[in-house]
Amino acid sequence: MDQQKTHRTIRKFCDFIERSKERQAYSDFKEGINKGLQIAKNTFHENAEKFVSFDFDKSQAAETQRLQDKFNLIIDSIVVQEKPNHSQDHLDGIYAGFERSKELFGEFIKDFDNA
Numbered sequence: 001m002d003q004q005k006t007h008r009t010i011r012k013f014c015d016f017i018e019r020s021k022e023r024q025a026y027s028d029f030k031e032g033i034n035k036g037l038q039i040a041k042n043t044f045h046e047n048a049e050k051f052v053s054f055d056f057d058k059s060q061a062a063e064t065q066r067l068q069d070k071f072n073l074i075i076d077s078i079v080v081q082e083k084p085n086h087s088q089d090h091l092d093g094i095y096a097g098f099e100r101s102k103e104l105f106g107e108f109i110k111d112f113d114n115a
Helices: 003-020 028-046 060-076 088-114
Strands: none
Touching (some): 003 028, 003 088, 028 060, 028 088, 060 088
């Protein structure tokens, strides 16, 4: 896999995430969403090689679903430790951010497929 394609893919998904973050997160929940999206972005970056080697010339629907399932599994395996300075709203927001990142990944794959 060429390094340039990997970097472009990472950058493109990071842009998807950044555009979805709350610009003015005035609540613990919204701050949590941003934190969850950031964790998902970092997780994608760490695991990018698992996602950039796909081939849409095969079965597009099957490959898209396989990638979505793989991303969802990775995100679902993340456990956020409760910290004294995190309210329950903040923790709920983190998990909401994880769910939003799954939706964004689906949009990313569809957009990438159309490119």
